[in-house]
């Protein structure tokens with residue numbers, strides 16, 4: 332899927348966040364075109380993770396707005412934002428170590444009839460069908476990321492890279508339109524990084540858009556249609572990966588690293 336001629340799926344404008352005296356995000360903008368893989372890069376401490384927290388409302392912005400499919404989402408809970416189709420993963424994968432890999436997947440499924448207590452007595456058949464479908468979907472996704480053999484293992488027994496894959500597969504359980512990935516390649520061995528990139532490309536071809544924070548420039552350059560650069564909480568540059576790679580202001584911002 333190409334990123335051209337598409338309307339923005341996500342637009343954030345003028346986002347600000349201060350922690351005490353520290354301005355972590357300073358009037359930052361970002362856009363993700365529908366169907367795209369968009370990168371978000373910048374030196375350590377630039378405010379990238381904070382920006383993700385603001386986009387998904389894990390942290391409330393001091394100022395600014397976030398539109399998803401043209402509708403404001405900055406007042407919604409992370410859970411509601413996820414239900415709209417915008418879901419994020421974490422820099423350090425958050426899996427529930429003492430649940431099995433499959434249980435971690437099933438916890439993510441949503442919209443089940445069984446969630447409404449009043450429906451329980453009347454729709455037992457439908458609940459059982461949804462549970463069966465969720466289980467099948469979970470097993471299919473685990474199979475596609477190579478974790479099927481680990482379905483009954485505790486998630487705590489997975490390697491760092493496998494946890495990242497589990498977190499991505501779990502995000503897909505919610506049938507999202509946009510996935511925000513915070514450093515999917517960090518701490519992952521090179522073979523697994525290659526696999527993660529292949530999965531992202533496959534899911535993107537299936538219609539899912541991505542916003543990816545990543546330090547590994549090979550990953551950014553090989554995956555992204557557009558790259559946004561943040562430095563000291565502010566927008567520094569945006570453009571095609573090849574332009575960004577040779578932008579003197581971007582190179583300068585990375586020199587101090």
Ligand SMILES: Nc1ncnc2c1ncn2[C@@H]1O[C@H](COP(=O)(O)OP(=O)(O)O)[C@@H](O)[C@H]1O
Pocket residue numbers: 350353354355373374375376377378379380381382
């Ligand atoms: N919850 C917090 N409380 C105080 N300071 C924070 C908090 N989260 C992030 N920061 C600070 O905000 C700045 C940006 O951090 P972060 O968004 O994690 O950067 P990045 O992800 O680009 O490395 C850093 O100086 C960091 O120490």
Ligand SMILES: [Mg+2]
Pocket residue numbers: 379380381422
């Ligand atoms: Mg970060």
